[in-house]
Amino acid sequence: MKMPFPRLAARGALSRGLTLVAIALASAGAPAWAADTPPARLPRPPGIAPLPKVSSPRLYVIDCGTLTYNRPEDYQLTREEVADTNMSVPCFLVIHPKGILLFDTGLSDRLVGRPLWENVDGGYGQIKFNTLRGQLADIGVTAADITYLAISHSHWDHVGNANDYAGSIWLTQKAELDFMFGPGADAAYLPLYSALAHGRKEVFEGDHDVFGDGTVILKFTPGHTPGHQALYVKLAKTGGVVLSGDLWHYAEERTLHRMPKEEESTSTPASREAVERFLKERNAHLWIGHSTAFFSNAIKSPGWYD
Numbered sequence: 624m625k626m627p628f629p630r631l632a633a634r635g636a637l638s639r640g641l642t643l644v645a646i647a648l649a650s651a652g653a654p655a656w657a658a659d660t661p662p663a664r665l666p667r668p669p670g671i672a673p674l675p676k677v678s679s680p681r682l683y684v685i686d687c688g689t690l691t692y693n694r695p696e697d698y699q700l701t702r703e704e705v706a707d708t709n710m711s712v713p714c715f716l717v718i719h720p721k722g723i724l725l726f727d728t729g730l731s732d733r734l735v736g737r738p739l740w741e742n743v744d745g746g747y748g749q750i751k752f753n754t755l756r757g758q759l760a761d762i763g764v765t766a767a768d769i770t771y772l773a774i775s776h777s778h779w780d781h782v783g784n785a786n787d788y789a790g791s792i793w794l795t796q797k798a799e800l801d802f803m804f805g806p807g808a809d810a811a812y813l814p815l816y817s818a819l820a821h822g823r824k825e826v827f828e829g830d831h832d833v834f835g836d837g838t839v840i841l842k843f844t845p846g847h848t849p850g851h852q853a854l855y856v857k858l859a860k861t862g863g864v865v866l867s868g869d870l871w872h873y874a875e876e877r878t879l880h881r882m883p884k885e886e887e888s889t890s891t892p893a894s895r896e897a898v899e900r901f902l903k904e905r906n907a908h909l910w911i912g913h914s915t916a917f918f919s920n921a922i923k924s925p926g927w928y929d
């Protein structure tokens with residue numbers, strides 16, 4: 624999703640609660656584990672499935688919620704042009720022989736079981752049936768097993784559970800780090816990811832080869848936010864896929880060449896062109912995460928692509 628524009632002056636109960644959390648965090652100071660030493664690994668919970676062992680990368684598509692929305696005009700599309708104005712919110716897990724990467728953390732697990740009226744933000748209704756944590760457990764993965772956390776960008780529908788994975792090494796573009804913790808940071812959403820400030824991180828500018836073998840690459844695609852990144856995964860049977868982040872939201876943005884008006888003057892057009900070229904070069908598929916057509920047809924976790 625894109626940030627509501629203009630921003631709403633009045634926020635819901637959820638955001639007011641988060642603001643209070645922000646104040647509490649600010650007054651509590653840095654947590655005890657804020658030092659450079661990695662946090663102690665928690666014991667593996669009893670009864671959890673064994674951690675999958677792989678010889679080539681495996682990609683899981685995880686249900687991290689749904690956004691109900693009916694203003695495709697904000698993306699310069701009409702209701703007639705868009706097959707479904709709602710948006711899926713996936714998280715992705717890559718299990719590689721050398722480690723595990725979580726890409727995006729979706730809507731907050733705290734929304735599960737709460738009434739919809741509590742969870743409307745900027746016109747987006749947030750529906751969440753299953754926790755990310757529980758779906759990872761169904762795969763056989765706990766937070767302590769995850770080597771790396773990366774987010775496509777820091778909007779609230781992508782960082783809802785980021786604090787739960789602050790024990791992993793956070794892979795971030797410098798521009799997004801500055802955007803998230805600089806003077807322009809939104810106090811209402813910062814508490815969703817505030818723990819990342821104190822954890823281990825790798826900060827870079829441009830593309831980043833996560834495991835050093837070219838199979839999992841964060842692609843610098845600024846525009847939607849200053850440090851937005853997509854993720855390329857090269858799979859042995861499926862082939863190459865690029866996870867779009869919010870470089871596109873609706874599939875019709877790609878076919879009809881539309882984007883939010885305010886992004887026309889950002890790097891989004893250049894980032895889209897670069898990704899289109901990359902897709903051709905690598906003969907890779909584009910998976911648009913917010914497209915309900917993509918999500919409903921995808922093999923969902925605990926199934927996988929390899």
Ligand SMILES: [Zn+2]
Binds near residue numbers: 913
């Ligand atoms: Zn989004």
